[in-house]
Amino acid sequence: MVRMLTIDALVKRRGARVVLSEVSFQATPGRITAFLGPNGAGKSSTLRILLGLDRATSGTALVGGRPYHELRHPLRAVGSVLDGSGAHRSRRAAHHLAWIARSNGIAQRRVDEVLDQVGLADSRKTKAGRLSLGMGCRLSLAAALLGEPEALVLDEPSNGLDPDGIRWLRDLLRDHAAAGGTVLLSSHQIGEVAQLADDLVVLAGGRVVASGPCAEIGAGHQTLEDAFFVLTQPGEQR
Numbered sequence: 001m002v003r004m005l006t007i008d009a010l011v012k013r014r015g016a017r018v019v020l021s022e023v024s025f026q027a028t029p030g031r032i033t034a035f036l037g038p039n040g041a042g043k044s045s046t047l048r049i050l051l052g053l054d055r056a057t058s059g060t061a062l063v064g065g066r067p068y069h070e071l072r073h074p075l076r077a078v079g080s081v082l083d084g085s086g087a088h089r090s091r092r093a094a095h096h097l098a099w100i101a102r103s104n105g106i107a108q109r110r111v112d113e114v115l116d117q118v119g120l121a122d123s124r125k126t127k128a129g130r131l132s133l134g135m136g137c138r139l140s141l142a143a144a145l146l147g148e149p150e151a152l153v154l155d156e157p158s159n160g161l162d163p164d165g166i167r168w169l170r171d172l173l174r175d176h177a178a179a180g181g182t183v184l185l186s187s188h189q190i191g192e193v194a195q196l197a198d199d200l201v202v203l204a205g206g207r208v209v210a211s212g213p214c215a216e217i218g219a220g221h222q223t224l225e226d227a228f229f230v231l232t233q234p235g236e237q238r
Protein backbone atom coordinates (compact mmCIF):
# COMPACT_ATOMS: atom_id res chain seq x y z
CA MET A 1 0.00 0.00 0.00
CA VAL A 2 1.29 3.44 -0.90
CA ARG A 3 2.01 5.48 2.22
CA MET A 4 1.10 8.92 1.05
CA LEU A 5 0.67 11.34 3.95
CA THR A 6 -2.22 13.66 3.24
CA ILE A 7 -3.14 16.69 5.30
CA ASP A 8 -6.35 18.32 4.13
CA ALA A 9 -7.88 21.58 5.36
CA LEU A 10 -6.64 20.96 8.90
CA VAL A 11 -7.89 23.43 11.48
CA LYS A 12 -6.88 23.42 15.15
CA ARG A 13 -8.29 25.89 17.64
CA ARG A 14 -7.12 26.13 21.23
CA GLY A 15 -9.73 28.21 23.01
CA ALA A 16 -10.05 31.39 21.01
CA ARG A 17 -6.67 30.89 19.29
CA VAL A 18 -6.40 29.43 15.83
CA VAL A 19 -3.21 27.34 15.84
CA LEU A 20 -3.73 25.76 12.40
CA SER A 21 -5.72 27.38 9.65
CA GLU A 22 -6.77 25.24 6.68
CA VAL A 23 -3.41 23.47 6.46
CA SER A 24 -3.19 21.22 3.38
CA PHE A 25 -0.23 19.39 1.85
CA GLN A 26 1.02 15.92 0.92
CA ALA A 27 4.21 14.02 1.51
CA THR A 28 4.74 11.54 -1.30
CA PRO A 29 6.57 8.20 -1.43
CA GLY A 30 10.12 8.25 -2.73
CA ARG A 31 10.64 11.88 -1.65
CA ILE A 32 11.81 13.75 1.41
CA THR A 33 9.39 16.48 2.42
CA ALA A 34 10.64 19.10 4.86
CA PHE A 35 8.00 20.79 6.98
CA LEU A 36 9.51 24.13 7.82
CA GLY A 37 8.48 27.10 9.88
CA PRO A 38 9.61 29.35 12.69
CA ASN A 39 9.08 28.38 16.34
CA GLY A 40 5.39 28.25 17.15
CA ALA A 41 4.28 28.02 13.49
CA GLY A 42 2.25 24.88 14.17
CA LYS A 43 4.50 22.09 12.87
CA SER A 44 4.32 19.88 15.97
CA SER A 45 0.57 20.50 16.26
CA THR A 46 0.12 19.20 12.70
CA LEU A 47 2.34 16.15 13.23
CA ARG A 48 0.67 15.27 16.52
CA ILE A 49 -2.72 15.22 14.79
CA LEU A 50 -1.30 13.10 11.93
CA LEU A 51 0.03 10.62 14.51
CA GLY A 52 -3.26 10.41 16.40
CA LEU A 53 -1.95 12.18 19.50
CA ASP A 54 -4.28 15.14 19.23
CA ARG A 55 -7.57 15.89 17.56
CA ALA A 56 -8.20 18.37 14.79
CA THR A 57 -11.01 20.89 15.15
CA SER A 58 -11.78 20.08 11.50
CA GLY A 59 -10.06 18.67 8.43
CA THR A 60 -8.22 15.39 8.00
CA ALA A 61 -4.71 13.99 8.35
CA LEU A 62 -4.31 10.56 6.74
CA VAL A 63 -1.63 7.90 6.47
CA GLY A 64 -2.11 5.91 3.27
CA GLY A 65 -5.72 7.12 3.14
CA ARG A 66 -6.59 6.31 6.75
CA PRO A 67 -6.58 8.18 10.02
CA TYR A 68 -3.81 6.91 12.32
CA HIS A 69 -6.22 5.35 14.81
CA GLU A 70 -7.66 3.15 12.05
CA LEU A 71 -4.29 1.65 11.06
CA ARG A 72 -4.14 -2.02 11.89
CA HIS A 73 -0.41 -2.05 12.58
CA PRO A 74 0.46 1.61 13.06
CA LEU A 75 4.19 1.11 13.69
CA ARG A 76 4.49 -0.90 10.51
CA ALA A 77 2.83 1.88 8.53
CA VAL A 78 4.49 4.93 10.04
CA GLY A 79 7.49 5.34 12.32
CA SER A 80 7.75 8.59 14.21
CA VAL A 81 10.05 10.66 16.34
CA LEU A 82 8.47 13.36 18.47
CA ASP A 83 10.08 15.03 21.48
CA GLY A 84 12.21 12.71 23.60
CA SER A 85 12.81 8.99 23.24
CA GLY A 86 9.85 8.09 25.45
CA ALA A 87 12.05 5.54 27.21
CA HIS A 88 11.92 5.28 30.99
CA ARG A 89 15.29 6.41 32.40
CA SER A 90 15.92 3.12 34.14
CA ARG A 91 15.03 0.94 31.15
CA ARG A 92 17.87 -0.45 29.07
CA ALA A 93 17.93 0.54 25.38
CA ALA A 94 17.28 -3.00 24.09
CA HIS A 95 14.51 -3.62 26.67
CA HIS A 96 12.77 -0.40 25.68
CA LEU A 97 12.75 -1.49 22.03
CA ALA A 98 11.80 -5.09 22.89
CA TRP A 99 8.80 -3.79 24.82
CA ILE A 100 7.64 -1.65 21.87
CA ALA A 101 8.19 -4.58 19.49
CA ARG A 102 6.20 -6.96 21.70
CA SER A 103 3.27 -4.60 22.09
CA ASN A 104 3.09 -4.08 18.33
CA GLY A 105 3.51 -7.63 17.07
CA ILE A 106 6.99 -6.92 15.68
CA ALA A 107 9.59 -9.74 15.60
CA GLN A 108 12.19 -9.49 18.42
CA ARG A 109 15.04 -9.89 15.91
CA ARG A 110 14.27 -6.35 14.79
CA VAL A 111 15.59 -5.00 18.13
CA ASP A 112 19.20 -5.92 17.35
CA GLU A 113 18.78 -4.95 13.72
CA VAL A 114 17.67 -1.41 14.50
CA LEU A 115 20.22 -0.96 17.31
CA ASP A 116 22.84 -1.85 14.72
CA GLN A 117 21.30 0.42 12.13
CA VAL A 118 21.39 3.49 14.42
CA GLY A 119 24.86 2.75 15.77
CA LEU A 120 23.77 1.75 19.29
CA ALA A 121 24.76 -1.93 19.17
CA ASP A 122 27.37 -1.36 21.90
CA SER A 123 24.86 0.49 24.08
CA ARG A 124 22.10 -2.10 23.99
CA LYS A 125 22.36 -2.64 27.76
CA THR A 126 22.77 1.03 28.67
CA LYS A 127 19.94 2.56 30.68
CA ALA A 128 18.06 5.22 28.71
CA GLY A 129 18.82 7.81 31.41
CA ARG A 130 22.55 7.31 30.85
CA LEU A 131 22.49 7.83 27.09
CA SER A 132 23.89 11.11 25.78
CA LEU A 133 21.50 13.50 24.03
CA GLY A 134 22.64 12.27 20.62
CA MET A 135 22.36 8.63 21.64
CA GLY A 136 18.85 9.35 22.91
CA CYS A 137 18.02 10.72 19.43
CA ARG A 138 19.34 7.52 17.90
CA LEU A 139 17.22 5.44 20.27
CA SER A 140 14.12 7.39 19.18
CA LEU A 141 15.01 6.68 15.57
CA ALA A 142 15.55 3.01 16.37
CA ALA A 143 12.01 2.86 17.76
CA ALA A 144 10.69 4.59 14.63
CA LEU A 145 12.42 2.04 12.40
CA LEU A 146 11.37 -1.07 14.37
CA GLY A 147 8.28 -1.89 12.32
CA GLU A 148 10.06 -1.37 8.96
CA PRO A 149 7.52 1.36 8.18
CA GLU A 150 7.09 2.82 4.72
CA ALA A 151 6.57 6.30 6.14
CA LEU A 152 8.73 8.21 8.61
CA VAL A 153 7.40 11.29 10.42
CA LEU A 154 10.10 13.07 12.35
CA ASP A 155 9.71 16.23 14.43
CA GLU A 156 13.07 18.05 14.57
CA PRO A 157 14.96 14.73 14.47
CA SER A 158 18.47 16.18 14.47
CA ASN A 159 18.12 18.12 17.73
CA GLY A 160 21.01 16.83 19.82
CA LEU A 161 22.93 15.11 17.02
CA ASP A 162 26.55 16.13 16.35
CA PRO A 163 27.73 16.83 12.76
CA ASP A 164 28.58 13.17 12.20
CA GLY A 165 25.18 12.18 13.52
CA ILE A 166 23.45 14.70 11.26
CA ARG A 167 25.29 13.33 8.24
CA TRP A 168 24.38 9.79 9.25
CA LEU A 169 20.70 10.80 9.62
CA ARG A 170 20.71 12.45 6.19
CA ASP A 171 22.06 9.27 4.61
CA LEU A 172 19.50 7.15 6.43
CA LEU A 173 16.60 9.36 5.26
CA ARG A 174 17.93 9.51 1.68
CA ASP A 175 18.19 5.70 1.62
CA HIS A 176 14.66 5.40 2.98
CA ALA A 177 13.25 7.66 0.27
CA ALA A 178 15.40 6.03 -2.43
CA ALA A 179 13.84 2.68 -1.47
CA GLY A 180 10.39 4.20 -2.10
CA GLY A 181 9.59 5.30 1.46
CA THR A 182 7.89 8.53 2.46
CA VAL A 183 9.80 10.94 4.70
CA LEU A 184 8.22 13.96 6.40
CA LEU A 185 10.49 15.87 8.74
CA SER A 186 9.98 19.15 10.51
CA SER A 187 12.60 21.75 11.18
CA HIS A 188 12.79 25.41 12.12
CA GLN A 189 16.15 25.70 10.37
CA ILE A 190 16.15 25.92 6.61
CA GLY A 191 19.92 25.33 6.51
CA GLU A 192 19.43 21.93 8.10
CA VAL A 193 17.17 20.61 5.34
CA ALA A 194 18.10 22.66 2.28
CA GLN A 195 20.41 20.00 0.87
CA LEU A 196 18.28 17.10 1.98
CA ALA A 197 14.68 17.80 1.04
CA ASP A 198 13.05 17.24 -2.31
CA ASP A 199 9.90 19.12 -1.37
CA LEU A 200 9.23 21.91 1.11
CA VAL A 201 6.11 22.88 2.97
CA VAL A 202 6.54 26.24 4.68
CA LEU A 203 4.26 27.07 7.58
CA ALA A 204 3.96 30.47 9.24
CA GLY A 205 1.37 31.50 11.79
CA GLY A 206 -0.53 28.24 11.31
CA ARG A 207 -0.88 28.69 7.54
CA VAL A 208 0.92 27.06 4.63
CA VAL A 209 2.68 29.97 2.90
CA ALA A 210 4.46 27.86 0.26
CA SER A 211 4.71 24.24 -0.81
CA GLY A 212 6.35 22.44 -3.67
CA PRO A 213 9.71 21.23 -4.93
CA CYS A 214 12.70 23.09 -3.42
CA ALA A 215 13.71 24.50 -6.80
CA GLU A 216 10.27 26.03 -7.29
CA ILE A 217 10.19 27.65 -3.86
CA GLY A 218 13.75 28.99 -4.21
CA ALA A 219 13.10 30.45 -7.68
CA GLY A 220 13.48 34.23 -7.73
CA HIS A 221 15.64 34.22 -4.59
CA GLN A 222 19.40 34.04 -4.26
CA THR A 223 19.18 31.14 -1.83
CA LEU A 224 16.52 28.92 -0.34
CA GLU A 225 17.29 30.61 2.98
CA ASP A 226 16.34 34.01 1.50
CA ALA A 227 13.08 32.52 0.23
CA PHE A 228 12.34 31.07 3.66
CA PHE A 229 12.84 34.40 5.43
CA VAL A 230 10.72 36.31 2.94
CA LEU A 231 7.94 33.71 3.26
CA THR A 232 7.92 33.55 7.04
CA GLN A 233 8.52 37.14 8.17
CA PRO A 234 5.30 39.04 8.83
CA GLY A 235 4.99 42.13 6.66
CA GLU A 236 7.60 40.95 4.14
CA GLN A 237 6.64 40.97 0.50
CA ARG A 238 5.89 37.49 -0.80
Ligand SMILES: Nc1ncnc2c1ncn2[C@@H]1O[C@H](COP(=O)(O)OP(=O)(O)OP(=O)(O)O)[C@@H](O)[C@H]1O
Binds near residue numbers: 041043044187
Ligand atom coordinates in the same frame (compact mmCIF):
# COMPACT_ATOMS: atom_id res chain seq x y z
N1 LIG B 1 -0.76 21.89 24.48
C1 LIG B 1 -0.85 23.16 24.09
N2 LIG B 1 -1.68 24.02 24.71
C2 LIG B 1 -1.80 25.31 24.30
N3 LIG B 1 -1.14 25.83 23.25
C3 LIG B 1 -0.31 25.02 22.59
C4 LIG B 1 -0.11 23.65 22.96
N4 LIG B 1 0.77 23.11 22.10
C5 LIG B 1 1.11 24.08 21.23
N5 LIG B 1 0.48 25.23 21.53
C6 LIG B 1 0.58 26.50 20.79
O1 LIG B 1 0.31 26.23 19.43
C7 LIG B 1 1.16 27.02 18.59
C8 LIG B 1 1.89 26.09 17.64
O2 LIG B 1 2.83 25.31 18.41
P1 LIG B 1 3.66 24.11 17.77
O3 LIG B 1 4.40 23.46 18.88
O4 LIG B 1 2.76 23.29 16.93
O5 LIG B 1 4.68 24.91 16.82
P2 LIG B 1 6.01 24.42 16.12
O6 LIG B 1 5.96 24.97 14.73
O7 LIG B 1 6.16 22.96 16.26
O8 LIG B 1 7.14 25.18 16.95
P3 LIG B 1 8.65 24.74 17.37
O9 LIG B 1 9.51 24.92 16.15
O10 LIG B 1 8.98 25.75 18.44
O11 LIG B 1 8.59 23.34 17.88
C9 LIG B 1 2.09 27.81 19.51
O12 LIG B 1 1.59 29.11 19.62
C10 LIG B 1 2.00 27.07 20.82
O13 LIG B 1 2.18 27.97 21.90
